[in-house]
Amino acid sequence: MAENLTLGRQPRRLGLVSRRGMRAMAREMLAGYGLSIDVERDLGSYSVAVQQIVAIARAVHLSGKVLILDEPTASLDAREVALLFDVVRNLRERGLGIVFVSHFLDQVFAISDRITVLRNGRLIATTEAAHLDRVQLINLMLGRELEQATAHGQGGRAAGGEMLRVEGLGRRGKVAPFDMTVRSGEVIGMAGLLGSGRTETAEVLFGATGADSGTVRDEKGRIDLSSPARAISAGFGFAPEDRKTDGIIGDLTLRENIALALQAHRGWARPIPRAEQRRLAEDYVRRLDIRTPGAEKPVGLLSGGNQQKVILARWLAMNPRFLILDEPTRGIDVGAHAEVLRLINEMVASGMSLLVISSELEELVAVSDRVIVVRDRRHVAQLTGHEITTDAIVRAIAAPERDTEAAE
Amino acid sequence: MNGFGLLRRVAPQLLTLAAVLVLVTLFFPSFPSVSFGGDRLVGSPIDVLKRGAPVALLAIGMTLVIATRGIDLSVGAIMAICGAVAAFAVTGGWGLGVAVALALATGLICGLWNGFLVAVLGIQPIVATLILMVAGRGIAQLVTEGKILTFSDAGFAYLGSGAFLGLPVPAWAWILAGILTGLVVRRTALGLLIESVGVNLRASRLAGVNSTVLLLTVYMISGLCAAVAGLIVAGDIKGADANNAGLWLELDAILAVAIGGTSLLGGRFSILASLIGAMIIQSINTGILLAGFPPEFNLVIKAILVLLILTLQSPRLGAVAAGLLSRRRRADEAGAAPRSVQEAGQ
Numbered sequence: 001m002a003e004n005l006t007l008g009r010q011p012r013r014l015g016l017v018s019r020r021g022m023r024a025m026a027r028e029m030l031a032g033y034g035l036s037i038d039v040e041r042d043l044g045s046y047s048v049a050v051q052q053i054v055a056i057a058r059a060v061h062l063s064g065k066v067l068i069l070d071e072p073t074a075s076l077d078a079r080e081v082a083l084l085f086d087v088v089r090n091l092r093e094r095g096l097g098i099v100f101v102s103h104f105l106d107q108v109f110a111i112s113d114r115i116t117v118l119r120n121g122r123l124i125a126t127t128e129a130a131h132l133d134r135v136q137l138i139n140l141m142l143g144r145e146l147e148q149a150t151a152h153g154q155g156g157r158a159a160g161g162e163m164l165r166v167e168g169l170g171r172r173g174k175v176a177p178f179d180m181t182v183r184s185g186e187v188i189g190m191a192g193l194l195g196s197g198r199t200e201t202a203e204v205l206f207g208a209t210g211a212d213s214g215t216v217r218d219e220k221g222r223i224d225l226s227s228p229a230r231a232i233s234a235g236f237g238f239a240p241e242d243r244k245t246d247g248i249i250g251d252l253t254l255r256e257n258i259a260l261a262l263q264a265h266r267g268w269a270r271p272i273p274r275a276e277q278r279r280l281a282e283d284y285v286r287r288l289d290i291r292t293p294g295a296e297k298p299v300g301l302l303s304g305g306n307q308q309k310v311i312l313a314r315w316l317a318m319n320p321r322f323l324i325l326d327e328p329t330r331g332i333d334v335g336a337h338a339e340v341l342r343l344i345n346e347m348v349a350s351g352m353s354l355l356v357i358s359s360e361l362e363e364l365v366a367v368s369d370r371v372i373v374v375r376d377r378r379h380v381a382q383l384t385g386h387e388i389t390t391d392a393i394v395r396a397i398a399a400p401e402r403d404t405e406a407a408e
Numbered sequence: 409m410n411g412f413g414l415l416r417r418v419a420p421q422l423l424t425l426a427a428v429l430v431l432v433t434l435f436f437p438s439f440p441s442v443s444f445g446g447d448r449l450v451g452s453p454i455d456v457l458k459r460g461a462p463v464a465l466l467a468i469g470m471t472l473v474i475a476t477r478g479i480d481l482s483v484g485a486i487m488a489i490c491g492a493v494a495a496f497a498v499t500g501g502w503g504l505g506v507a508v509a510l511a512l513a514t515g516l517i518c519g520l521w522n523g524f525l526v527a528v529l530g531i532q533p534i535v536a537t538l539i540l541m542v543a544g545r546g547i548a549q550l551v552t553e554g555k556i557l558t559f560s561d562a563g564f565a566y567l568g569s570g571a572f573l574g575l576p577v578p579a580w581a582w583i584l585a586g587i588l589t590g591l592v593v594r595r596t597a598l599g600l601l602i603e604s605v606g607v608n609l610r611a612s613r614l615a616g617v618n619s620t621v622l623l624l625t626v627y628m629i630s631g632l633c634a635a636v637a638g639l640i641v642a643g644d645i646k647g648a649d650a651n652n653a654g655l656w657l658e659l660d661a662i663l664a665v666a667i668g669g670t671s672l673l674g675g676r677f678s679i680l681a682s683l684i685g686a687m688i689i690q691s692i693n694t695g696i697l698l699a700g701f702p703p704e705f706n707l708v709i710k711a712i713l714v715l716l717i718l719t720l721q722s723p724r725l726g727a728v729a730a731g732l733l734s735r736r737r738r739a740d741e742a743g744a745a746p747r748s749v750q751e752a753g754q
Contacts, residue, residue, distance in 0.1 A: 208614060232616040246614055251607045251675045252600075260604055263597045264616040271597040314615065 001046070002026035002039040005058055029061050030054070033087050049080030053087055066097040071331070073107055077193050077359070085111055105134060105334075117141055141334055160184035163353060164223075164322060166205070169214030174200040177213050178379040180372070182322060182353050187344065189368030190357040191393045197377035198357045199241055202324045205355070206238040207231040232265055237315035241326040241357070243304065247311045250300030254292055255281035257299045258313045265318065284313035289339060305336025312343060323347065324355045329363060341367060361390040373397055414680070421668055421684040424717055428688055432695030439698060448571035452694060454579070460690030461578030462487065462654065464683050465637040466661035467668070468582070468589050469519075469630030471682040474665050476606045476626050477674025478526060478533035483661060485544025486518045486634035487654030491642030492551035495559050504563040512635045518544070519631020520624060527623035541658065548650035558647035568643025578640045582683070585636060589629065590679045599677075602626060606674025664689055667717055688717070 002022045003010075006029075011021030026039040033053055043051055052072050059067055069088070073081045088111060092098060102108055108115060108129075115132055117124040117140040125140050163184040170177030175197040182188065192198045203209040205216070207225040216223045223234045231238075240246035249257055259277040266272065272280075281295035288309040292302055299310055308328060315323055325344070329337045344367050348354060358364050364371055371388050373381040373396040381396040433439045442451035466483045473480045490511040497507035518540060525536035551557075570577045593599035604612045605619050613619050634654070642648045662672075667685035670677040692713050696706045719725060 206614070227618075228614050229616045229618050238614060240611075240614055245608070246611050249604045249607045249611055249615075252604060256600055256604070260600070260612070260617070261615040263600060264612075264618070266597070268596050268598045268601055268622075271595065271600075 001037065001041055001043050001054065004043045004054060005029050005039070005061075029057050032090065033057055034083075034090075047080065049076050049083055052076070052084055056087060056091075060091065060096065064096065066099065067091065068099040068101070070101045072100070073102060073104060077195075081107065105137060108137075109134070138334055160186075160351070163218060165217050167215050167217070169204055169211050169216060171200070171204050171209055171212050174209055174377065175204055175374075176378045180379070182355075184321065184353055185348055185351045186369040187348055187354045187356055187367050189364035189371035189388075190355060190374060191359075191361060191364055191371055192374035192397060196374045196397075197379075198374050199326055200377065201374065201379070202238060202240075202326050202355065202357060205231075206236055206324060208238070229264065232261065232318065232320070235321040237261070237318055237320035237323040239308070239311045239315060239323070239325045239328060241330065243307050243311065243331075248299045248307050251298055253296045254285070254290070254299050254302070254310055255295040257310050258284055258317055261314045262317050280317055281313075284309075284316065288313055288316075288343065303333075303336075305332030305340075308332055308336065308340065309343075312340070316347070320352065322353045322355070324357070326357045327359065328356065329358065329360065361393050364388070364393065365390055417669075417678055418681045418684060420721055421681045421688070424667070424720070425684055425688050425691065428691045428695065428713070432691060432699065435699035436695065439695070444574070447574070448576065449574045452698060454576065456687060456690045456694050457579035458576035459694060460686050461576075461582045461640055462637040462657055463660045463664055463689060464582035464686035465585055465633045465640070466630075466657055467664040467682040467686045468586055468679055469626075469633035470658075470661040470665050471668065471670055471677050471679050472589075472593070472602060472626040473533070473630050474606075474662070474670055474672055475602050475674055475677035476623055477609070478623070478626070479537065479662065479672070480522060480627065480630045481534065481537040481658050482518065482522060482540035482544055483630060483634040483637075484654035484656060484658040485541050485548070486515055486631055487638035487641060487657065488548035488648075488650050489518065489544050489551065490514050490635040490638035491648040491653045492548040492557060492650055494564065494639055495557040495642055495648035496551050498559045498561045498564050499557060504561060507561075507564065508567075508639060511639050512632060515631040515633075515635025515638070516628050517631070518634070519628035522631065523624035523627030526627065527620045545650055548648070548653075552648055552650045554650075556647050556649045560646065564639075564643050565646050566643065568640050568645070578644070581636055581640060582686075585633065586679055586683050593679070598622075598625075603675055603677065606677075660689055661686070663714060667714070667721070669721060689714075 002019075002025075005026040006022050010017040011025055012018060013021065023039050030037070030039070033056075035050065035053060037046065037050065043054060046054075056067065056069070056072075072084060076084060085107075088098060088100070100108070100111055112129045114126060115129050115137065116126040117137070119141060160183055162181050164180075164182040166178065166180040166182075168177040168179065178201065180188075190198050190201065200209065204211045205225070207227045207230055210226060216225055218234075224230045225234070225236075228238070244250070249260065252260075255277050258281045259272050262280075263272055278295055284290065285292060285295060290302075290306050290309045290313070292306060299307060302310070312325075312328075328344070329340050332340070341363065344354060344356065356364065356367060365388050368388060369384070371383045371393060372379055373383070373393060375397060383392055383396065429440070436452075439452045442449050442453055444450075448454075466487075470480055470483065493514045494507040494511040497510050498504060502510075522533075522537050522540060525531045525539070526533050529536075567577055567581075572580055593602065601612070601617055601622055604615075604617060605622055609619055637657070638654060641653050664685035665682045666672065667688055668678060668681035668683070670682060689710075692710050693706075696709050697703075701709065
């Protein structure tokens with residue numbers, strides 16, 4: 001912690017780094033941020049929110065006039081965002097100019113005095129935040145009228161028969177044993193705070209984390225989920241939360257990224273001919289409207305939304321029966337967001353079953369037939385049909401016995 | 409990759425090789441001459457093809473290992489073990505076929521061991537292969553009982569110093585091994601999966617790539633290449649020298665891969681470029697000897713040349729060069745285009 005804060009400017013004594021001076025300097029830098037933390041501990045042992053604040057403290061100490069925050073809240077949960085915003089407001093009172101770059105519209109409205117909209121590398125508008133409402137802002141961002149993507153869209157969807165039955169599946173220290181059924185052609189939403197066991201559930205279901213209890217069966221019997229490759233053979237797919245580290249193969253081309261899962265499934269000895277790969281890639285570029293100069297572009301160079309579509313294309317090419325989407329719309333712009341939701345509806349209409357994990361409750365309400373609520377690594381509630389409202393989900397996440405804590 | 413793409417990929421290596429050859433010829437004018445002497449071609453270029461065989465063979469396997477973001481430090485030691493095993497077998501009168509088969513099997517087992525440490529136990533490759541690098545020479549010494557195990561088997565010697573259709577057998581060995589491996593990795597999906605694992609192991613696993621089998625495979629290929637190199641070296645000197653066979657060659661092989669432009673961080677790889685890299689190194693080695701510098705200068709000259717090559721190929725320098733070029737181009741355009749447009753473009 002202290003090393004992070006003072007790196008490059010460590011106080012010295014007799015030409016050597018003075019650890020005591022360093023600690024004092026670090027404490028002084030952190031004063032006024034409302035953190036009571038031990039500067040001796042490793043920075044990595046603190047939450048991402050604290051890490052963000054430490055990064056801010058360092059940046060403020062370095063110049064202290066203008067602070068640019070690029071998506072500072074992308075991996076924070078609601079309470080951490082509030083903590084961060086207190087710090088930011090505090091800095092504003094101190095006279096700092098702050099540029100807050102974000103795609104979270106609520107947060108933009110919560111914190112900004114003025115809003116600047118950029119689109120395709122161009123300045124579109126700069127206005128006082130008070131003069132702008134959400135719909136106007138989105139219109140500026142998209143340059144077109146936004147179709148009501150978040151309308152509750154699955155009214156007439158008829159889920160088929162039971163496809164998968166999960167019984168007592170769990171892994172000690174990751175997620176408590178849970179039961180779950182999956183019908184064909186339905187969307188199961190999963191809500192919960194960060195670290196509540198949502199991603200862990202997905203990883204256990206996909207074999208990325210070995211389960212130490214429980215079974216998954218389909219109509220043919222028990223399914224082997226001991227590795228992702230086995231899960232894929234059983235018709236599962238998983239688009240992970242952290243695209244950069246778990247999803248895309250950045251240096252490989254869009255074509256190779258899309259073909260990868262299919263190729264891995266066929267085995268190395270049965271290569272997909274290049275022409276076939278290209279056809280596959282071009283097909284999905286068109287169907288998912290992936291914005292790219294071509295199928296040979298390294299995926300790492302595409303934007304987040306397009307990377308997400310590439311990963312969706314990778315799984316669509318496999319035609320799985322059960323696809324897990326972990327935060328499918330995190331970190332992507334509003335336009336891509338609406339398209340991903342449209343794709344979810346399309347996939348389900350074709351008979352695929354989806355497990356959608358998301359922190360955006362409106363999104364879950366819009367797409368889900370059922371919503372499972374996860375808290376403290378347990379599946380605590382299930383909402384169906386008309387019970388699915390953001391209010392109900394929030395109430396389920398904030399358990400009765402924890403009301404007092406949640407009220408903070 | 410089509411023919412043009414391939415050519416563009418290896419162009420820096422080809423240019424470097426040409427530059428080295430020209431440089432050597434300046435110091436030793438008769439370097440490029442090749443004549444036909446009895447059953448084979450003779451001359452310095454043929455000598456480069458032959459002497460470069462061990463490093464070229466190692467570079468094939470090393471390229472695949474490095475593409476998975478690994479490294480194999482043990483190949484020199486594996487050469488010593490396999491040479492010793494083969495020499496032990498022929499001196500024991502088991503025949504050349506058995507000797508070669510045993511040596512190749514030993515190479516595969518050594519590779520399997522490395523792969524097991526890396527892929528199953530998850531030990532970092534540099535540490536995992538360091539174990540066999542150190543222990544391997546000890547194993548080889550146990551096989552040879554501490555002495556240089558000499559033999560007089562003509563067939564075995566042919567592997568190291570014979571000629572086939574005018575070219576030395578070692579040259580055939582690396583050329584064929586290179587073509588074979590190149591075809592296998594590019595005509596199957598092995599190359600794509602190796603690159604995918606090298607770029608992002610976790611994401612590849614989540615996409616269903618069986619990374620364990622893949623890593624085992626590349627280390628076994630590396631062990632097999634080392635075994636062939638060990639056979640050639642032992643055949644050439646008609647003996648297995650546990651202490652010196654393949655000594656430090658793992659470093660030359662890594663260098664060949666680096667000169668070949670494959671990143672040590674894994675990902676995209678080119679076997680052809682690595683092979684050209686191996687030939688660049690051998691041309692430098694042979695060139696320094698021929699040019700008649702006192703031998704004590706050899707390593708320093710080699711180091712300077714390698715430093716020069718890697719500096720010229722460094723991405724930073726490339727970016728600077730590209731920046732200079734585009735600045736000049738922009739300056740050229742500035743005469744024609746209005747200035748405000750120029751600034752908007754930046």
